[in-house]
Every structure is written in structure tokens, then in C-alpha cells.
Amino acid sequence: MSTHPFDAHLARVAEAGEHAVWTPSDGALPALFLSHGAPPLFEDAGWMAELFTWARSMPRPRAVLIVSAHWEEAPLAISSADAAVTPVYDFGGFDPMYYRMRYDTPAAADLARRVMGALSSENVHETGRGLDHGAWVPLTAMYPEADIPVIQLSLPTGDPAGLLSLGARLRDLREEGVLVIGSGFTTHGLPFLTREVMTGRVEAPGWSRQFDAWAAEALSRGDVDELAAYRSTAPGMPYAHPTVEHFTPLFVTLGASTNPETPRTSTIDGFWWGLSKRSFAAA
Structure with missing residues (x-):
């Protein structure tokens, strides 16, 4: 019987040894934007290796604050700060094993208080919600030991200016060893994917490749205005x-960086099921 790719990933993680924990002498951690995939990410050895290698290229964070595409709520809300909260299985049609997977992180009360303090001008409330798959799936590949406190923050608006401002209020957390992550997908036109694309028999569709190239070019120039105008300027919309x-x-992510207009290069690129995996760090 063949080994599941995720089991092989865990074996590689065990061989990697200790991961040095962030200290103040390391300076601020970057903010990340990552394309988070779905449970079948655990069947993609290459993508898991990319995410884990990325995690190991940075000091081990003291805590993680993540904003995921799969929790839109205003006013702002944070997930449960309790330990070992059951994840949100917000997907359908996948192998039953993915509905049994856990990501039992430690209690995160200290991080919750710090986040609430950073957002003191907002009406932020704590919920009993667990981490959704936009959070626990990529974090399971990056930090499979699940021994880092994690809080998820809701996505309160689709307005780029408002989200840049939100990120700016989280910026100081990076100086405290908190890894701030925006979790989405550089393209996400699920209704327009064909079986041939999803099985890799044909290349990613033109709308996905065009939007991805546009985003990469705008990021390389640090052109926040261009990125913010994506609805009207990006090729491939609205399919992407x-x-x-x-x-x-x-x-x-850009708002939480030291300077949102700094040119960015991508840490991960390529396509999965025809969707762009482009992901980057913003120091």
C-alpha cells in the first residue's frame, strides 16, 4: 500500500529537526499573502514542500494571526482563543479523511488580547469559531506540529483601502514575533474550470494566466493603486x-508591511487546478 503524500510530508518534517523560535533580535517577521488551496493540497507533495520550506526560511513565529477569504464578517470578529478548537470543515466532496483532520493549536488568549488592543478603535468581538480551511490547511503544511497559537480575524470588507488600513493597525504585531497572514488565492474562478484543467490535461485557462501575470507585474512595481483597481484594470476579470x-x-498583507509600495517578488508561483498559487512575503 502506497504512502499518502501527507504522511510522507510529515516524515520529511520530522527529519528537518528543530526550528529556531523568533527572538527580538530577529527583527519584525514579514507579513505573508498565500494562496491556500483546499484539502487536496495534502495530496500535492511539491506544494506542501514549498510551504514548509517557506516556513523554515523564517524564524518560528511566537503566534500566527490569519485573515482568510472564508470568513467574511463585519464588525470585526476573532476566532476562539481556546486550545484545540474543532476546525471548520467548510468544503464538500472530498475524501472523508479530510473531515477527520484536526489542527489542535494551543490556547491563544494572549494573542487575542493583543489583537483586540491593536484594533481598540473597532468593535471587535470574540467568537467560538474554529479555523476554516483557508487557515488550517496551509498552516498544517507549514507548521504541522500545531504548537503555535493561532487566531483568525474576519474579513470585514472587500474595499482595498479599508483592508490596507486594517493591515496597518496589525503592523506592530510583527515586531512581537507574530506572523500576519492574508490567505486567499491569486485566482479563484472555480465556476469556470473544466475537468481537463483540474486534472492537468490542459494548461491553466487564459483568464487565470493573464490575471496572474498582471498581478505579478504590479507587485514587482509595488503598484498598490493598480492592484486596488483590479476590478476594472486586471485582465481575466471577472472570471479570475x-x-x-x-x-x-x-x-x-500589504497594509501590514513596512511600506505597501515596496516591489515584491513571489515565493511560490505556478498553478493548481488551473488557479494561480502566487504567494509572497512583505517585509
């Missing part, structure tokens, strides 16, 4: 994003 929640977490 028939709804926008998978692109807008990018603006939280």
Missing part, C-alpha cells in the same frame, strides 16, 4: 474572481 474575497486578503 467572480467574487472577490480570495483576492482582497492581499491588501491586509
Whole structure:
């Protein structure tokens, strides 16, 4: 019987050894934007390796704050700060094993208080909600030990300016060893994918490749205005994003960076099921 790719990934993680924990001498952690995939990411050894290698290229964070496309709520809300909260299985049609997977992180009360403090001008409330798949799926590949406190923050708006402002209020957390993540997907036109594309028999559709190339070029120039005008200027719209929640977490990441207009290069690129995996760090 063959080994499941995720089991092989865990074996590679065990061989990697200790991961040095962030200290103040390391300086601020970057903010990340990552394309988060879906449970079948655990069947893609290459993508898991990319995410884990990325995690190991940085000091191990003291905590993670993540904004996911899969939790849109205003006023702002944060997930449960309790330990080992059951994840949200907000997907359908996949192998039953994915509905049994857990990501049992430690209690995150200290992080919750710090986040609430950073957003003191907002009406932020704590919920009993667990982490959705936009959070626990990529984090399971990056930090499979699940021993880092994690809080998820809701996505309160699709307005780029509002999300840049939200990210700016989270910026100081990076100086405390908190990894701030915007989790979405650089393209997400699920209704327009064919079986041939999803099985890799044909290349990613033109609307996905065109939007991805546009985003990469705008990021390489640090052109926040161009990115914010994506609805009207990006090629491939609206196919690349028939709804926008998978692109807008990018603006939280840029807002949390030291300078949103700094040129960016991507850490991960390529396509999965015809969707762009482009992901980057913003120091």
C-alpha cells in the first residue's frame, strides 16, 4: 500500500529537526499573502514542500494571526482563543479523511488580547469559531506540529483601502514575533474550470494566466493603486474572481508591511487546478 503524500510530508518534517523560535533580535517577521488551496493540497507533495520550506526560511513565529477569504464578517470578529478548537470543515466532496483532520493549536488568549488592543478603535468581538480551511490547511503544511497559537480575524470588507488600513493597525504585531497572514488565492474562478484543467490535461485557462501575470507585474512595481483597481484594470476579470474575497486578503498583507509600495517578488508561483498559487512575503 502506497504512502499518502501527507504522511510522507510529515516524515520529511520530522527529519528537518528543530526550528529556531523568533527572538527580538530577529527583527519584525514579514507579513505573508498565500494562496491556500483546499484539502487536496495534502495530496500535492511539491506544494506542501514549498510551504514548509517557506516556513523554515523564517524564524518560528511566537503566534500566527490569519485573515482568510472564508470568513467574511463585519464588525470585526476573532476566532476562539481556546486550545484545540474543532476546525471548520467548510468544503464538500472530498475524501472523508479530510473531515477527520484536526489542527489542535494551543490556547491563544494572549494573542487575542493583543489583537483586540491593536484594533481598540473597532468593535471587535470574540467568537467560538474554529479555523476554516483557508487557515488550517496551509498552516498544517507549514507548521504541522500545531504548537503555535493561532487566531483568525474576519474579513470585514472587500474595499482595498479599508483592508490596507486594517493591515496597518496589525503592523506592530510583527515586531512581537507574530506572523500576519492574508490567505486567499491569486485566482479563484472555480465556476469556470473544466475537468481537463483540474486534472492537468490542459494548461491553466487564459483568464487565470493573464490575471496572474498582471498581478505579478504590479507587485514587482509595488503598484498598490493598480492592484486596488483590479476590478476594472486586471485582465481575466471577472472570471479570475467572480467574487472577490480570495483576492482582497492581499491588501491586509500589504497594509501590514513596512511600506505597501515596496516591489515584491513571489515565493511560490505556478498553478493548481488551473488557479494561480502566487504567494509572497512583505517585509
